[in-house]
Amino acid sequence: MLAFIIRRLFSTLLVMGLVGIFIFLLLHLSPGDPAAIIAGDNATPAQIEAIRTSLGLNDPLHAQFGRWALRVLNGDLGISIFSNVPVATLIAQRVWPTISLALTTIVLAVVLALAAGVLAAWKAGSLLDRLVMILSVVGFSVPVFVVGYLLIYVFAISLRWLPVQGYTPLSEGLWPWASHLILPSLALGLAYVALIARITRTAMLDVLAEDYMRTARAKGVATGPMLFKHALKSAGVPIVTVIGIGIALLIGGVVITETVFNLPGIGRLVVDAISKRDYPIIQGVILLFSGVYVIINLLVDLSYTLLDPRIRY
Amino acid sequence: MTRRAATSRRQFLQTGLAASAAVAAPGRLTAQSAPAAAKTIRAVMHGDLTVLDPIWTTANMSAYHGAMLYDTLFGIDANLDTKPQMVTKWGASDDQKTWTFELRDGLKFTDGSPVTTDDVIASLKRWAARDGAGQHMMQRVTDIAKKDDKTFQFILKEPYGYLVDALGKTSTPLCYIMRKKEAETNPMEKITAYVGSGPFIFNETETRQGVRYVYDRNPNYVPRAEPASGLAGGKVAKVDRIIFENMADSQTALAALQAGEIDFYETPPIDLIGQLEGDSNLTLEVLNKTGNIGWLRMNFLHPPFNNVDARRAMLYLLDQEDFMKATFGNAKYYKKCPSNFGCGVPMENDANTGWFKEAPNPAKAKEFLQKSGYKGEPILLMQATNIDFMRNAADLVAGALRSIGANVQVASSDWGGVVNRRAVKAPPDQGGWNLFITWADGNAVSNPIALAGHAATGEKAWFGWPSDAKNEELRDKWAVAGSLAEKQNIARELQENAWNFVPHVWLGQWVAPTARRKNLTGMLAVPGVVPFWNVQKA
Numbered sequence A: 001m002l003a004f005i006i007r008r009l010f011s012t013l014l015v016m017g018l019v020g021i022f023i024f025l026l027l028h029l030s031p032g033d034p035a036a037i038i039a040g041d042n043a044t045p046a047q048i049e050a051i052r053t054s055l056g057l058n059d060p061l062h063a064q065f066g067r068w069a070l071r072v073l074n075g076d077l078g079i080s081i082f083s084n085v086p087v088a089t090l091i092a093q094r095v096w097p098t099i100s101l102a103l104t105t106i107v108l109a110v111v112l113a114l115a116a117g118v119l120a121a122w123k124a125g126s127l128l129d130r131l132v133m134i135l136s137v138v139g140f141s142v143p144v145f146v147v148g149y150l151l152i153y154v155f156a157i158s159l160r161w162l163p164v165q166g167y168t169p170l171s172e173g174l175w176p177w178a179s180h181l182i183l184p185s186l187a188l189g190l191a192y193v194a195l196i197a198r199i200t201r202t203a204m205l206d207v208l209a210e211d212y213m214r215t216a217r218a219k220g221v222a223t224g225p226m227l228f229k230h231a232l233k234s235a236g237v238p239i240v241t242v243i244g245i246g247i248a249l250l251i252g253g254v255v256i257t258e259t260v261f262n263l264p265g266i267g268r269l270v271v272d273a274i275s276k277r278d279y280p281i282i283q284g285v286i287l288l289f290s291g292v293y294v295i296i297n298l299l300v301d302l303s304y305t306l307l308d309p310r311i312r313y
Numbered sequence B: 001m002t003r004r005a006a007t008s009r010r011q012f013l014q015t016g017l018a019a020s021a022a023v024a025a026p027g028r029l030t031a032q033s034a035p036a037a038a039k040t041i042r043a044v045m046h047g048d049l050t051v052l053d054p055i056w057t058t059a060n061m062s063a064y065h066g067a068m069l070y071d072t073l074f075g076i077d078a079n080l081d082t083k084p085q086m087v088t089k090w091g092a093s094d095d096q097k098t099w100t101f102e103l104r105d106g107l108k109f110t111d112g113s114p115v116t117t118d119d120v121i122a123s124l125k126r127w128a129a130r131d132g133a134g135q136h137m138m139q140r141v142t143d144i145a146k147k148d149d150k151t152f153q154f155i156l157k158e159p160y161g162y163l164v165d166a167l168g169k170t171s172t173p174l175c176y177i178m179r180k181k182e183a184e185t186n187p188m189e190k191i192t193a194y195v196g197s198g199p200f201i202f203n204e205t206e207t208r209q210g211v212r213y214v215y216d217r218n219p220n221y222v223p224r225a226e227p228a229s230g231l232a233g234g235k236v237a238k239v240d241r242i243i244f245e246n247m248a249d250s251q252t253a254l255a256a257l258q259a260g261e262i263d264f265y266e267t268p269p270i271d272l273i274g275q276l277e278g279d280s281n282l283t284l285e286v287l288n289k290t291g292n293i294g295w296l297r298m299n300f301l302h303p304p305f306n307n308v309d310a311r312r313a314m315l316y317l318l319d320q321e322d323f324m325k326a327t328f329g330n331a332k333y334y335k336k337c338p339s340n341f342g343c344g345v346p347m348e349n350d351a352n353t354g355w356f357k358e359a360p361n362p363a364k365a366k367e368f369l370q371k372s373g374y375k376g377e378p379i380l381l382m383q384a385t386n387i388d389f390m391r392n393a394a395d396l397v398a399g400a401l402r403s404i405g406a407n408v409q410v411a412s413s414d415w416g417g418v419v420n421r422r423a424v425k426a427p428p429d430q431g432g433w434n435l436f437i438t439w440a441d442g443n444a445v446s447n448p449i450a451l452a453g454h455a456a457t458g459e460k461a462w463f464g465w466p467s468d469a470k471n472e473e474l475r476d477k478w479a480v481a482g483s484l485a486e487k488q489n490i491a492r493e494l495q496e497n498a499w500n501f502v503p504h505v506w507l508g509q510w511v512a513p514t515a516r517r518k519n520l521t522g523m524l525a526v527p528g529v530v531p532f533w534n535v536q537k538a
Helices: A002-029 A034-039 A045-055 A061-073 A087-122 A127-141 A144-158 A174-208 A211-218 A223-234 A236-260 A266-276 A279-307 B009-023 B060-069 B117-130 B132-138 B163-168 B250-258 B270-277 B308-317 B320-328 B354-358 B362-371 B388-403 B415-421 B469-480 B484-501
Strands: B040-044 B074-076 B082-084 B087-092 B098-103 B141-148 B151-156 B200-208 B212-217 B241-245 B282-285 B292-298 B378-384 B407-413 B435-441 B504-510 B514-517
Touching: A002 A061, A002 A279, A034 A045, A034 B415, A061 A279, A087 A127, A087 A174, A087 A223, A087 A236, A087 A266, A087 A279, A127 A174, A144 A174, A144 A236, A144 B250, A174 A223, A174 A236, A211 A223, A223 A236, A236 A266, A236 A279, A236 B250, A266 A279, B040 B250, B060 B200, B060 B212, B060 B241, B074 B163, B082 B087, B082 B163, B117 B132, B117 B141, B117 B151, B132 B163, B250 B270, B250 B514, B270 B282, B292 B308, B292 B320, B292 B388, B308 B354, B308 B362, B308 B484, B308 B504, B320 B388, B320 B504, B378 B388, B378 B415, B388 B407, B388 B435, B407 B415, B469 B484
Parallel strands: B040 B241, B378 B407, B378 B435
Antiparallel strands: B074 B082, B087 B098, B098 B151, B141 B151, B200 B212, B212 B241, B282 B514, B292 B435, B292 B504
């Protein structure tokens, strides 16, 4: 397994390298000029040109790429064109809200979705099953921002139970931290719950139809252990795969959720950077996201060995 | 494949929990003492503060930031009159070629060092290198000389009536006074330390770039004795802390205001104003009375708009009412305005506005377009789709042009794309353009020198590169004029000439109400900047 992990880590570096080249070219070849945005609308073309020169944006593309790549290889993601703050510092400032949101969403979504999917499969064809499936379709169809605004209207403005926006670090107390994450996690997690619940139901239906499950029932194994201990474990591989794939969904959703709930996370950082054409931030964050995504896929692959003893690397 | 000891589920869970605990660890371990909520104002402004050097950029957010921590030699009051701020006494020699200024007592930077003329002169030079009005001024300046630590002089080649107004103007960049150390930074590079002598101190420790910008009251600031008025008078900070929260989503900002999580929202969307008007906890107020002016820019370098008749066609074709209704809806917040300097400002006039009384007159517009020699070549109109006014206005311009037989191609992109392409001087089919839409601050428009778009210096001019010698002669004349009446007369001449050579077409003037919690009082009305001194929170 160690050889497998080492091979995959090397391939991660290769993927990140390709992502780096692709994103650099995409950004520099698409329209938009950070110098013009920095200078402001009242600036003359000569002033904008001076800023372009001072930022090195008039250098040949290969020279700009070479400079950036060299810095990245030395562990330096560069400096924001606008704020002069190192990209690594900006990411470090923004990483905790994003991690908090992602973790609470995953935990919430996995717990809710597994329970809903298992119950729907157990009671297949019943009203409960239909209800879970209808909610899954709704959850998957309604955009994150619509869910977000509805939650804000109901729970923050009308009932005043929870804050509208913002983030409070865990160091300032568990409730202040959690209260700022409940609505964003629900908004972001809904589509995720729908996705996992549907896959869980399908996988569970297959497993529950297996002979050994009938045998287990015949031997008097209680429903709870039968569903959650035996069947769910056997159905685990596709479910874990979908959870992993869903992380990509989550990364996209985080960007919108952080904007709607004004969470100062990495999603907001990259959206703001895109609108300003702050190239080093965009490149740095996308490189980071690609690395995270590849590593999550690796972890998913490794988890298969826990769920299915036949799988070994 | 090599079989190895598999990780147990328990180990797996333990590792997972440990990782969760690690990532949920506090992001900020040291809590700093913060003022009580009643002494803190949380404000959402119109955008993010991306550049902290207010001289380096013309971005309004940088000007707001500058107004918090730097002071100015002069400032305009609520009536748009220029009044002394850091200056106590000033005057000109009999020949109007030597102006002497004396700094008032008690001026100190927040690092404790006194403000001296060395700081002022270095700041003036850096500002003048970046600012259009400053450059215009410096063409007439022989020297800025230090007499002593508190007195300096402008030595001019010729009388220049606009001198004091330029030093106190609110169009960006404003003439902020910095320490000599920062002011000696190359004007093409950004400063990296932010130490001012204004009513607030920039709290860099609490600031998070792109999230929030924190300003604390400067306890050592000595305000003028006069009552606060615009950027003039006593700048008394009445709360301990101001926080500019960067909130990208307008719905969220609105909800936060209604829930009391923020105190002030500078630019609530006009279509949601009705919703706010019904909220008894909120006050709506227009602080920038001159507002903004929508603007169609034409490219003088390429057909058809290199021909004055094609440009005149646009004057007759477009109805400002359509543009205002399409985006702003509520007539309470917009007006049609034919003046080349905007309406509700000292330079407003009605010279040569016959076209305005006729417009829209598509038949006449078509006649002018044909007279220009237009033969159906594609007209490339750039459209910024991510900004409501620009998107709607481009659709209206395209529709109006098509109605008179023009072949319009709309190039849609985000504003960043427009900003990039508008700098291209090549013909439209080689990456250039014919038309684009933007807007400008009404106070800047009211000033023939301050707005870069008023210059018609050909290839050196603002995008569109209009060229007109008479315009430049009159702008120079306006700048040296001494009295308001004289300036107003020249403004008439400028407008008479402008609507003959048509450097641009206005699309209407609008104001945007700000929204705030009722317990916030003392907001000052002034164009260009939102000041937070004089503001109290009950």
